Amino acid sequence: MITEINGKKLDFHQLLEYSITATFIVKANVIVYANKACLRLLGLNKPEDILNKPFKQFLHPDFHIQNERFLQQVSVYSKTVEQVECSIVNAEGTIIEVESTYGVYEFDGETLVQIIMQDITARKETEKQLMQSEKLSVMGELATGIVHEVRNPLTILKGFLKIMDKETTPNGKEYIKIMLGELERINTIANELLYFSKPHDSNIHPHNIVRIIQEVIFLLDTSAFKKRIAIQFHTEEDYIEVVGDEVQLKQAFINFIKNAIEATQQEGHISVYIDKKLKDISISIMDTGCGMTDEQLAKLGTSFYSTKEDGTGLGLMVTYNIIKNHHGHITVGSTVGQGTTFTIRLPIPKHKYAMV
Numbered sequence: 001m002i003t004e005i006n007g008k009k010l011d012f013h014q015l016l017e018y019s020i021t022a023t024f025i026v027k028a029n030v031i032v033y034a035n036k037a038c039l040r041l042l043g044l045n046k047p048e049d050i051l052n053k054p055f056k057q058f059l060h061p062d063f064h065i066q067n068e069r070f071l072q073q074v075s076v077y078s079k080t081v082e083q084v085e086c087s088i089v090n091a092e093g094t095i096i097e098v099e100s101t102y103g104v105y106e107f108d109g110e111t112l113v114q115i116i117m118q119d120i121t122a123r124k125e126t127e128k129q130l131m132q133s134e135k136l137s138v139m140g141e142l143a144t145g146i147v148h149e150v151r152n153p154l155t156i157l158k159g160f161l162k163i164m165d166k167e168t169t170p171n172g173k174e175y176i177k178i179m180l181g182e183l184e185r186i187n188t189i190a191n192e193l194l195y196f197s198k199p200h201d202s203n204i205h206p207h208n209i210v211r212i213i214q215e216v217i218f219l220l221d222t223s224a225f226k227k228r229i230a231i232q233f234h235t236e237e238d239y240i241e242v243v244g245d246e247v248q249l250k251q252a253f254i255n256f257i258k259n260a261i262e263a264t265q266q267e268g269h270i271s272v273y274i275d276k277k278l279k280d281i282s283i284s285i286m287d288t289g290c291g292m293t294d295e296q297l298a299k300l301g302t303s304f305y306s307t308k309e310d311g312t313g314l315g316l317m318v319t320y321n322i323i324k325n326h327h328g329h330i331t332v333g334s335t336v337g338q339g340t341t342f343t344i345r346l347p348i349p350k351h352k353y354a355m356v
């Protein structure tokens with residue numbers, strides 16, 4: 001065993017005291033030693049805050065029984081308990097997820113328990129994000145399958161209804177109109193689900209985002225006009241290149257601007273800004289609509305969240321997914337009664353994509 005470095009004797013006590021791993025020594029359920037990393041983990045300053053206190057005092061109550069079992073397993077049966085996940089409560093009352101290992105520490109003829117602990121909050125967060133993106137990609141595949149299966153019968157139903165429409169009574173015509181409308185709704189939902197799937201590489205090309213947004217505004221101008229809402233478009237440049245799937249990008253901006261129109265009262269304003277910054281391309285959609293509370297903002301982008309009578313609540317979920325797949329990100333600012341601004345940032349393409 002190495003006991004010296006550069007001819008100097010190693011101070012093992014100091015080594016343990018300053019170790020980056022939190023180490024507790026527990027005797028009869030009470031903490032008899034804790035190093036500096038334990039203080040840091042628990043957000044405490046003085047060793048007295050920990051020493052001679054029951055170990056379970058720092059654990060979340062949900063883990064008290066489990067902890068008793070582990071302590072017994074080590075002290076009575078000398079069996080190590082490895083890498084168990086549990087939660088502790090720090091000085092501020094924050095719950096921290098940790099991974100602990102309980103092992104035997106023989107001292108002065110007695111079997112004590114040493115517990116090492118590691119904060120795993122960051123790891124858990126990454127795991128959660130990974131699971132979320134896996135779920136989304138499974139959903140994407142599933143959605144693509146379902147949509148293809150649903151579209152064919154829909155087309156057939158619509159076809160027959162149109163034929164029946166020619167031969168039916170005025171009352172029948174009214175029912176057929178409603179049925180066609182509902183079928184169209186199913187079609188829209190099915191199409192929106194398609195956007196869960198990742199953009200196919202073959203559809204990824206350089207495009208002028210200024211033109212894409214202009215076309216989207218043109219498409220939605222009629223519904224804005226009906227509410228006497230003016231959509232203003234501001235750009236310093238006529239050509240700003242992005243790389244992506246044109247159909248999906250259009251779908252995303254249609255959703256943002258459609259939402260803005262729906263949230264805005266008669267004679268309100270919507271402004272769309274495109275700006276090529278140093279690091280990315282920023283597109284802002286500002287409306288003078290109803291705005292959202294913090295609770296509403298927190299729900300944005302989750303499936304089937306809608307405050308509209310006829311909303312599917314899939315629009316923003318699909319949109320968020322499209323922007324994520326284009327390596328972009330979205331921020332939202334909103335004040336109830338004043339309006340909302342969605343800002344979308346898309347990356348500036350690398351040289352290999354540059355147009356010739």
Ligand SMILES: Nc1ncnc2c1ncn2[C@@H]1O[C@H](COP(=O)(O)OP(=O)(O)OP(=O)(O)O)[C@@H](O)[C@H]1O
Nearest residue numbers: 259260263305306307308311312313314315316340
């Ligand atoms: N610009 C906005 N101003 C105020 N609220 C908004 C805005 N954009 C979205 N929201 C809120 O977020 C909710 C979810 O939007 P999302 O586009 O996902 O679904 P939807 O518009 O309700 O339904 P769909 O898009 O299927 O028609 C909306 O119902 C609305 O309450």
Ligand SMILES: [Mg+2]
Nearest residue numbers: 255259315316
């Ligand atoms: Mg919408």
